[in-house]
Amino acid sequence: MIHYGLDGRAALVTGAGSGIGRASAIAFARSGASVMVSDVNEAGGAETVAMIEAAGGKAQFCRCDVGNGDDIAALVDATVAAFGRLDCAFNNAGINSLAADEYEDAVWERAIAVNLSGVMRCMREEARVMLPAGGGAIVNTASINGLVGNPAQPAYTAAKHGVVGLTRHAALRWATQGIRVNAVCPGVIATAMTAPLVENPDMRKVVEAMTPMGRFGTPEDIAEAVVWLCCDAAGFVTGHPMVIDGGATAV
Template structure:
């Protein structure tokens, strides 16, 4: 794992109670940043904090449902109250209602509220605080379903295309004010979100077949891209949806 020298910096990660978010929270801490670990699941978030503490890092848990404007406001305020500033934000919380009928009103609304409106609410509050301290870097989690179509999941696909659009908007809006905004677009990654599908040998074989590299990705492989995008090494990169997908969207 690369150490990007983020000592004295502060990172906020949503959906940090597991999977990609936890891997990113651990990676920020490894680089020296203090991390506000945010999730709707308290025990899972506290476990991430414990793992960061065990590797000698600094982290605090903050309960937050990203679809609730008041909770998002309180989350960003907590980063400043606890650590004094906000430099990096990874807006990663999301749900995948795979198998459900996403044309069902409630399923559609929940997907859009969490996956898309949640990212907008986070960006809005984070940018306000970052502007006060001269800038920062935001990374949003989209998906390969934010880049290409998916015939089975209208809400997930629309929400993730929306995240790519919001990312491009944010990049342009704050480009000359010191805030870079990018997105990661993971392929199929081995997390709780995909565990049930991947446990089925037939589905797993299909996943491996549709991925040119022939395997699922690891959360750490997404975290590596997030850390780079936040770091000064990506200082001239903004507005980009970066696919980390083993080649799936290359076809």
């Protein structure tokens, strides 16, 4: 386990009640950061806090629906109130409406509100406290569907492409003001979101065949990259959509 040198710093993670967000919250804490664990799912968030505390780390929970701007502002304020600062932010909460028709207005609007507008509002509120403090590091969760097309999911694909564009925009906007902004673009990762694939032997084979490394990714595969992107060793890295997909998009 690598220690990324975040002692004395504070991190917030959205969607930290499960999957990639939980693994990243745990990785931030393992590297010394105090972590504000956030999710709409209070039980999942509480479980993540308990896991961090059991390992000797420091964490608190704040409920936040990233589809709601007031919740996001309150989350950032709660982080500063709890830890006195905000150094690292992982804007990760997302939904996948695979079973629904994303051309339906309501489905489209919710997918964009959570997956794209939520990231914009998180960055806006995080910058509100990071800029006066001299900077920070932000990582947004995009997807390989933010770089290549996906015939099944128009809103998810559009939102994740939007996250990559927004990340590049924000990196340029704040480049001289101390805030670095990057994205992670996971391939297929075994989490609750992909349970229908993980649990179906035929679908497992399809995913494994389309991934040159022949396996699903793990939440920890993504968490390591997220915490590295937030640490001082990545001090010249900004505007980068980091692909972590076992080679799926290298084909």
